[in-house]
Amino acid sequence: MDALFGAISQHQHNPLATLAAQLTHRCGSDIIKQSQGGVYIGYGAAHKQAWQRKHHSGMATIAGNMITIAGFFTGIHSLNLSPKMVLRNYLEQGESYLDQLTGAFVLAISQRDKGILMRDGAGQRSLYYTLLASGLYFATEPKALHQLPDFDCQLDNKSLEQYLCFSFVPGKYTMLKDLYTLPPGYRLHWQRQSESLIIDTERFYFFENLEKQQQSEQHWKNDFSQTFADCVTERLPQDQPVGIFLSGGLDSSIVTAEVARQHQHPIHTYSLHFGKAYRHELEFAEMVAKRYNTVHHEVLFKPKKMLRRLREIIWQLDEPSGDPITASNYELAAHAKQDVNWIFNGEGGDPCFGGPKNYSMLLQHWYGGIERGPYFREHAYLQSFKRAYDEIDALFTPEFRQSFNLEEDLFHVVRPYFQCQQPQGFLDKLMAMKKHRGSNLYIYYFMLYPYFYDASFTNRI
């Protein structure tokens, strides 16, 4: 993955070297920098970024206006896009042009005393920012911002509570005070006014407003097959072997089948297990590998080995991820790097198609005679996560616990999804929440794969 970082400095201080120093694991020292009137932007391309959409990212300038794009665009109309074209279209058509862009990207545009930061609708790429006395700073990974001399790394207690209950910190907040993430489908506007810098954020992508179409089952089958095939096409590298994390389950098996159908170069599949005495799906993965003639690898996860890498994993993650598979995925990635530079996987299936976790929420509504408080649904939702929600009172000292407000910090985060007018159906509401959760959780999978160019693609479907 490539890196984007920069600052809108109030004191004409160039922080690019400080920010870039923390992002070399993504792009080495091959970094392009631009600066103009206190606006400093840097971009680092991923190593050997040799694939058909590499021209989407980079930097461009038109008449003193600057654009920087990290990531890539998807969709048939975006094939020939370049940073210069995006900037030109934006200057001609205004901000509404940007709404049409789809893909896995973040971008920064600056025009004299104002500018925009933007993150894709599904949140496939990340962008963090902090507003300090010396200016606005941003980067695709927060580790770059931690290094700023006037950034004070302090734990946010509310975020800790949320993390323990959701397994991620929802919304724009992070585990650290004054450090924010731009949520998926959001733009941040900045503007200089006399001596001050004003920022505001705006949501531009509303997937829940997409109109429901009444179509035949066959129509949806065909539509899915085509979209899915396009997603794979858009992400396949040219003339290189690729790897697939193949669990043997439905999602990764379908991905394997489609990659095998399209790719003419060697395909490596990787299946993780914790020792054959433990429950695993190796036989299913092997069946899929045989059928599609892949070079199959069974990778044994050893906790001892993982412990040695723990510090490295935490550094890569920046923000903690409550998904227990995180560490083992890292091991799998490290193993796969020996063979390939590109990895495909089945992550993101649940946010797209529902998955088994909706059952629990539906069933909570089936029986009567159960006491339903004012936050019945919110409570049920947090319970269904099976994280620390039920134990939160026992986890902290009463003094520390007093700094939390269960209603404000947890229930009110979930409530808008249940009370919204759109989508109308309960399942669609749950799916909207899953998308939110997915964009928060899956981003860490991408962060974990420092070696690879792309990690997942199903969020687009």
Place this chain on the structure above:
Amino acid sequence: MKCPNCSINHRRKRLGIRCSCGYPFSFTPDSDALTDNQMHNLIKQASANNTRYFTQESLYGLYLKISRQSGVTPAIFLLGVILSIIIGNVFEILFLFFIALVLGIIFIKKLAKSSKPVSYNVFSSMLNTWQKTYLKSNYLIAEPSLNKPPPMNEEEDIFEYGVEKIIIVDKDLTVDMLVKNNEHANAKALIISTNGYPNYLIQPLKKILAEQPEIQLILLHAVNEDKHSMLSQFKIKTGVNFNEEKVIDAAITPTQISNIKPLRYLKSHEQYATVDMLPYAALTGIVALGAADLLHSDVFASVHIINDDFG
């Protein structure tokens, strides 16, 4: 007698004693099988520290299991008596004979306490007494309470999908216990009793069966119930006729109680053992199993593998 409310120990052991904290004792060690503190601890354990609903049967099952375990302590004392006598005799140490005498007295007292557990009826009567005290448990399910249908929801798709299996249990109270503890959601199961309780779920059940004719059907019941009569009763109450061959019978049998070590605590009650007398983790483990697992293994033989624990 230890006060369950403030933990103060009282030397006097007679009925009607009131602790300095105000707690009035309900039982006496000399005439009752359990002390107030023991009943309190039993309920605390069955309710997982007031976080889990339980039935009278599940509490009695726990009592039987603990009673069986408490036979170990007197055995240790007996060993101490024998060793003290042997060593005292060999080395002519009078002091060891004195220790043997003390241990012997304790042994007899412990043995008296660990004698055969009280019957279900006696236990039930003690529990009734306990539930009249102010330390009564709100987690004891005494009667079915899921009769009233759930409130209407704004959304119309609540029953669109939601279950992977149907579990039919022999008692309404078992439905209450599992549902109130959210086990239906954990197991992705519609849980209904042979009485068709709760009856507002009969229509959704029929819809599920029409849409998913191959859905897993599991029958969970006590020793003294049988598959055929349960399904007949279910048909009368609900109008739903299951193909018996497709229904997996997950029942406890007297043979299993005799042969499977972790179930032997039910021996004294083997003709009447109910599924809620199983350790809670084992019961929910079975509820969570898929039909394939239930078919290909002796369910109750794997109880101890799932979790040999009441916690």
